[in-house]
Amino acid sequence: MKPSSFGYHRASSVSTACRLLAELGEDAKILAGGQSLVAMMAFRLARPSDLLDIGGVDELDYLDVGPAELRIGALTTHHRAEKAQEVLTDNGFGVIARTMPYIGHLPIRTRGTVGGSLAHADATAEWCLLAELLDAQIVVTSVRGERIIDAHEFFFGFFATALDEDELITELRFPRPAPNAAVAEFANRHGDFAVVAAGVDLDVDPAAGVRAGRVALAGTQPVPVTIAAAGEVLADCGELTPHLVDACVEAAVAELDLTDQADPEYVRGVARTQIRSALWSAAPEEVRSR
Ligand SMILES: Cc1cc2nc3c(=O)[nH]c(=O)nc-3n(C[C@H](O)[C@H](O)[C@H](O)COP(=O)(O)OP(=O)(O)OC[C@H]3O[C@@H](n4cnc5c(N)ncnc54)[C@H](O)[C@@H]3O)c2cc1C
Incomplete structure (x- = not known):
């Protein structure tokens, strides 16, 4: 057509x-x-x-990374973030580069942009999951001025966001590094959209171990969601044992609202494996107790 x-x-x-x-x-x-x-x-x-x-708006094509914050222009491609693995990792934002290969195939990543992904707001989009997981902010601009919207308030439902019709996304901001974060996902074929993608971000203290953690999921609901019950299991847990990981996974999947899913038990099973995988990947060696 x-x-x-x-x-x-x-x-x-x-x-x-x-x-x-x-x-x-x-x-x-x-x-x-x-x-x-x-x-x-x-x-x-x-x-x-x-x-x-807006392909010629060069001022929106940047990746401005520092030790405290990461700012990404809306026209930055997925592949540019993928190629910046070294500088992102050095500054505690490596999870972003490591997640990029999950997005489609290389030709898609060389053209698709951060702003386009956020505005399109597919329920399984990796940028939307990263934004939810890492407390990102989305900067939008119009002739009426600029707004900064927390990711938690940006995604409304299937392909629906807080953007007004005259607003342009200009930047995605990650306000803190996340050196102990990981994303794991399952897709039916390489390059397909995920069935479920899980993100984990751990707050690790060199002396006390894991002080807090967040688990977010994409694909289970119309928007990426943070699973509060998983965070409660991870709070001040110190180290990740197989028993604790099991408890975290089960608490997370028990909280899922899968009413929109054709096969809820299948999706719950995929969520289980991806949360487990992301938890172990996010944990540095010193807090793993197998
Ligand atoms: C085969 C295939 C597989 C894919 N697999 C994945 C995948 O696994 N994961 C994933 O996340 N994505 C996937 N994608 C989508 C891809 O990531 C797109 O790049 C992305 O969804 C949209 O970005 P874009 O720059 O191409 O936006 P466009 O297609 O140009 O625009 C998409 C929407 O966003 C709006 N928009 C674009 N930029 C802005 C802006 N700055 N401000 C406000 N609105 C804006 C447009 O008006 C439009 O409504 C896939 C695409 C294909 C074709």
Whole structure:
């Protein structure tokens, strides 16, 4: 199938993009890497009146990494984050680079962007899971000014976000390093969207061991979710034993709301294996007790 007809506009700066978005109205769509939108247009699942191509807005293509914070421009590709493994790892953000290979295939990662993934908000998207897991903030801009939205408040439901029609995502911010974090996921074939992806972030003290931990899941519900019951098991646990990992996994899957799933028990089983795998991967050697 071919897309329905549309107007085409290009912006080369954030200010021009915001002005055009305001002028073009609610039926216009931003075109970034095109890896989700073009397919949706070809199937006529999306019929924008106009496309605003932001591919030339170079000011949104950056990865600004420091020891306390990571800022990623919305037009940065998945592959750029993947290639930055060394500098991200040195600054405690290595989990981001290590998660990128789960996204589609290399040609998709060389074109698909961070901002496009967040705006598209697929229930299994790795960027959305990372944002939820690591307390990220999403910076959005329009002619009305800038807003900074916590990831926990950004994702609303299937393909639904807190973005207003005239707003452009400009940046994804990770406000703290996460040196002991990992993502594990299962997909039916290499390069497919995940069935379930699990993220774990552990707060490890050199003397006391694991002080706190977070488990977040993508694919089980319409938006990525943090599983509170798993965090309660990990609080001040010191070290990860097989018994503790079992308890954490079972507490997490017991809390899942799988009412939207065609086969809840299958999804629960996949969640079990991925949480377990992410827990062991996130834990540094000194807090593992097998
Ligand atoms: C075969 C295949 C496999 C894939 N597998 C995965 C996978 O495993 N995991 C995964 O996460 N993704 C996967 N993807 C999707 C891929 O990651 C896309 O790159 C991503 O979802 C969208 O990014 P994009 O830059 O291509 O956005 P586009 O397709 O250009 O746009 C997507 C949506 O976001 C909006 N948008 C884009 N940029 C902005 C912005 N800055 N501000 C506001 N709105 C914006 C657009 O208007 C549109 O609604 C896959 C895609 C394909 C084709």
